[in-house]
């Protein structure tokens with residue numbers, strides 16, 4: 001399911017920061033090391049790439065389908081290319097990257113088999129590292145879906161492939177040594193600032209909810225937040241998945 005990021009590209013970084021800690025954890029899990037050539041598929045505004053570059057010296061290229069998101073990434077002096085990873089050959093020769101990362105992208109890729117096969121082709125001898133959410137995490141660990149936007153759970157379970165499906169597809173497309181692990185995010189405070197982000201539909205799921213359901217959830221969330229004497233907090237959970245190409 002493709003999402004139009006035009007109107008949120010400018011605010012995306014405020015809403016969806018990628019913390020240094022998460023970048024470090026992803027780098028350790030995938031074996032990213034100094035001097036490697038890295039491709040970030042669905043790089044968006046380049047928020048993962050900039051964190052990785054802050055951690056170590058890398059040669060990073062980002063690709064994305066959204067020109068407005070890429071314009072923000074270019075503003076950070078990142079090397080980026082506009083391409084559709086769901087229907088095209090990646091615009092790179094065989095075996096030219098050490099690592100490929102892709103964070104919160106695969107649920108938007110209609111032909112994941114093509115994307116994984118292309119990642120395998122352009123990898124030299126290294127890892128494809130994905131960050132996504134499992135169905136269990138969508139169902140039980142989203143800070144507000146279950147209580148205020150219950151319809152969002154089915155929407156996300158329908159578009160996010162679950163972890164076993166992703167692992168099987170990695171094997172089918174030639175990857176080996178598949179591993180995955182749950183990661184904990186930073187604490188999210190459910191306060192007026194969080195409400196502002198939800199109202200701005202900072203997560204694409206809100207854009208897919210019927211507007212009446214979205215508005216009802218926002219009203220209930222607003223009433224709830226304003227009824228609390230102390231803001232509540234929640235911990236986001238995601239899943240890192242890694243598959244290796246052996247040369």
Ligand SMILES: C[S@@+](CC[C@H](N)C(=O)[O-])C[C@H]1O[C@@H](n2cnc3c(N)ncnc32)[C@H](O)[C@@H]1O
Nearest residue numbers: 042043044064065066084085086103104105108
């Ligand atoms: C939720 S954002 C994630 C951005 C970034 N990876 C991050 O972690 O912040 C999803 C990104 O995937 C990109 N995307 C969606 N479909 C794509 C496709 N077919 N080819 C390339 N990029 C795509 C979107 O334009 C968007 O920038």
